[in-house]
Amino acid sequence: HGVIDKYMGDAIMAVFPAANDAVCSAIAMLKTLSTYNHLLKIAQFSPLHIGIGLNTGRLMLGTVGGKQRMAGTVIADAVNLASRVEELTKIYQTPLLITEHTNRQLEEPMQYHIRVIDVVKVKGKSEEVTVYEIYDADPPDNIALKDDTREDLELGFVLYHSNEFADAQPFFEKVWQVNPTDQVAQIYLNRCQE
Secondary structure, X not given: OOEEEEEEOOEEEEEOOOHHHHXXXXXXXXXXXXXXXXXXXXOOOOOOOOOEEEOOOOOEEEEEEOOOOEEEEEEOHHHHHHHHHHHHHHHHOOOEEEXXXXXXXXXXXXXXXXXXXXXXXXXXXOOOEEEEEEOOOOOHHHHHHHHHHHHHHHHHHHHHOOOOHHHHHHHHHHHHHHOOXXXXXXXXXXXXXX
16 A cells, blocks of 8 residues: 655655555565575575665655656655664664554554564664564564564663663573574674673
C-alpha cells in the first residue's frame, strides 16, 4: 500500500499509510533480495546489500520547485529521521531498522522479530530516539540466534544506558559467545571496554 516518492541515486524514498505496511514491504524486499543473492552466488557474483530505515510521523506532501521545474515530494522532520536511521544500518550491520515512533504504531508488534538496538542522537536532531531491528528476513539460523540472545541483549542495553558499563558487559559477552556474528553485541562490548 506504499507509494514511491522518488529515486535518489541508489536509494528509494517511499511513503505508507500505516507502519505495518512499511514493515511488511521492507521484509518482502529483504526476502526477495535474499533469493536474488542466491542467484548471484550461483553466477559467481558478489551479493547485494541494502539498508532500510523506517520512521513514522507527520509530513507534508506537495509540489516544490519553480516555473521551469516542479516535482512532487514529501517534506518533514520525520523523513529526515528515516534517512538518518537508514545510515545506521551500515554501522550496526542490520538491514532493517525502525524508530520508536514506528514501533509504537505497529498493530501487532509481537508478530515480528524485534530487538532494541540503541538510543541515538542522529545528525541534525537534538533529541534522542530509540532504534529497533526487525530481523524477520534473516536466515532461520540467525533468527533463532537473535531470539535466543534477545533478552540478554536487552538487559545489557538497559544497564549500559544507565551508565552501568561493568554490569552490562557480561550480558554482551554472553550474546557474543552464542552469536559471534552479532555486530551489535560487538559494538556494545567495545563501548563497555572503552
